[in-house]
Each structure stands twice: as structure tokens, then as C-alpha cells.
């Protein structure tokens with residue numbers, strides 16, 4: 001029986017499959033604002049995701065505590081508060097209302113004088129927050145044996161979360177059908193299902209690519225604001241359409257459309273970060289203020305889809321060296337890189353400059369200027 005109490009299983013006893021089930025249940029509980037019991041090496045904690053908890057949930061969590069409650073924060077958020085740390089921390093806050101806890105967890109420019117300790121033992125909470133697409137801030141207290149308030153709560157072991165990551169690269173094709181697009185008529189949409197706490201992923205197969213050589217591929221992270229609504233704040237919509245056209249001009253290839261809004265932080269976090277950008281933070285500083293590293297994206301789904309499509313060598317359409325490195329690390333050959341240039345606007349210029357200066361994106365400014373005419 002697993003720490004999570006999943007003693008009855010419907011189909012299969014693959015350890016990482018069981019771990020996935022429990023990890024996804026934990027993600028769901030946290031998103032509903034319910035406490036989860038986390039078993040780490042030698043200790044058990046009750047944890048509650050602040051981003052998903054209502055004031056009543058927080059009050060209940062404190063009321064049930066016979067021990068001190070801490071506020072767990074990721075390393076970027078701790079540093080934003082002025083704490084000198086390289087890892088996540090626990091602040092000893094004492095009972096607080098949700099407004100004060102939220103100030104400490106998310107508010108731009110906030111500082112903390114509260115006592116704190118490094119919390120490497122709870123580092124898996126950052127991973128849980130990423131899977132749940134919640135800001136990485138949790139109320140944490142020891143879960144004592146016999147604590148009646150936690151009897152009906154889901155328990156998940158840190159070891160299970162680790163085992164579940166094996167599922168991040170397991171996908172299977174579930175649907176394939178032609179979808180002619182305005183700019184690229186010869187297209188098939190191929191849907192893959194799997195991963196860990198992930199929605200279905202999409203591969204758009206254009207024309208007939210010869211998979212015996214390098215296949216033109218764009219790996220595109222979803223950007224609802226840019227891709228769908230033409231937001232001027234980024235270059236994503238241009239890159240999406242130009243990527244598809246470029247692939248069509250090559251005679252065929254694949255665009256992988258990954259469910260990775262906001263560099264993997266999720267739509268709500270991205271919109272919070274946009275709010276901070278209006279206050280003057282750049283795209284990376286804004287994410288750090290709300291607790292995120294510069295780029296938390298994973299490419300296991302992309303690798304699995306390429307393999308599922310029989311592609312082992314690619315011409316990658318990107319300016320992002322992290323995408324090249326991720327494919328290479330997974331054994332996909334990147335035989336060439338081709339830039340994909342969006343339009344530079346007054347609204348996205350600073351964003352592009354930050355991507356080039358701080359995230360190492362390979363932006364070809366002369367080519368961009370030439371494109372502008």
C-alpha cells in the first residue's frame with residue numbers, strides 16, 4: 001500500500017503509474033484549497049496551497065493546529081523578500097489572516113522580518129505547485145499521528161512524487177485528423193495523451209516530412225494572449241504563424257503546441273506577472289517576485305511526441321537555446337537551428353531585449369531591423 005492509501009487499484013501495478021495517480025490526486029486536492037498530508041523522509045506535514053485557499057480554509061488550517069504553522073516559499077520569492085538563501089524557506093509567521101500571508105507570499109516589493117529556516121526537506125512543494133499551476137506558497141504544519149482534522153485528507157509521499165516524474169514522458173496518440181488552416185492547407189492535427197497532471201498535447205503535422213533526415217520542427221509553448229488574441233506584449237502569435245508557414249515552405253514538418261502557458265507557470269500566474277510588468281519589473285523579475293525561476297518549462301512531452309511520430313533528428317525553428325539543449329539531452333539530434341522572427345513593437349521590445357540579455361535567446365537584431373524595413 002502506498003503512503004497515499006491507494007490500496008485498491010484499478011488496472012496495473014506499475015509503481016510510477018500508482019505514483020502518478022496519487023500525485024495527480026494531490027494536485028487536484030491542492031487546487032480545491034484542501035490540505036494534503038506530505039510524507040517526507042522521517043516527517044509528515046499538512047500543507048495547504050495559499051494560492052487556492054479561501055480565507056475560511058486558511059482559518060480552519062490554523063484553528064486545527066496544535067503546533068506552529070510555517071509559510072513555505074520558493075527560493076526566488078524568499079530572495080524577493082530580502083532573505084539570503086539559495087533554496088526554499090519556511091517563515092515562522094504564527095496565525096495570520098490571509099491578507100498578510102498573501103502579502104508575504106505574492107506582493108511586489110514586500111519585505112519580511114519573520115524568523116525563517118532553509119527548507120530543503122520541503123523542496124518537492126515547488127514541484128507540486130508547478131504541477132498544480134499554483135504560486136509556490138504553502139502553509140505547512142507537522143501532521144501529528146491521530147490528528148482528527150487530517151483523517152479525510154489525501155496523503156502523498158515525496159518518494160511517490162519523485163517516482164511519478166517517470167510519467168512525464170509517457171504519451172500515446174489518441175486522435176489524428178486533417179484540419180486545413182488558412183495559411184497552411186495540408187495539415188493534420190495529432191493529439192497525444194499522457195504526462196503528469198497535463199492536458200492533452202497537440203502535434204500539427206504539415207505536409208509530408210521525410211523522417212529519414214532532419215525534420216523541420218517548431219516547439220511552441222502556448223500563449224493565449226499572443227497566439228489567440230494578437231497581444232502586442234510578446235512575439236508568440238507571429239512565431240506561431242511564421243513557424244507553420246516556414247515548415248510548409250520546407251515541404252513538411254511538425255509544430256508541437258505545448259500546454260505551457262506563461263513559461264509553464266500557468267495563465268493566472270502569467271497575468272499576475274503581467275500586472276507586475278506594468279509596475280516596471282521585467283519579465284524575469286516579475287516571475288521571481290511571485291516565486292518562479294526564470295523558466296520552468298519541461299520538454300518531456302515534446303520529446304515523447306517526436307518519438308511517437310518517428311522523428312529522431314530535427315531542424316529546430318527557435319531562438320531559445322534551452323529548447324535545443326532539452327532535445328539533445330533526450331537523444332534527439334538537432335542538426336540545424338533556424339531563427340523564427342516575430343515583429344518588434346513598442347510593447348514587446350523590452351520583453352525581447354530581456355529574453356536576449358537575461359535568458360540567452362539568440363535574437364538576430366539586424367535581421368529583425370531588416371524585417372521592420
Ligand SMILES: Nc1nc2c(ncn2[C@@H]2O[C@H](COP(=O)(O)OP(=O)(O)OP(=O)(O)O)[C@@H](O)[C@H]2O)c(=O)[nH]1
Nearest residue numbers: 219220221222223234260261262263283318319320
Ligand atoms: N511568465 C511569463 N510568460 C510569458 C511572458 N510572455 C510570454 N510568456 C510565455 O512564454 C512562452 C513563450 O513560448 P515560445 O514562443 O514557445 O518560446 P520562447 O522561449 O520564446 O522560444 P522561441 O519562440 O522558440 O524562440 C509562452 O509560454 C508564453 O505564454 C511573460 O511576460 N511572463
Ligand SMILES: [Zn+2]
Nearest residue numbers: 223226234236
Ligand atoms: Zn506570448
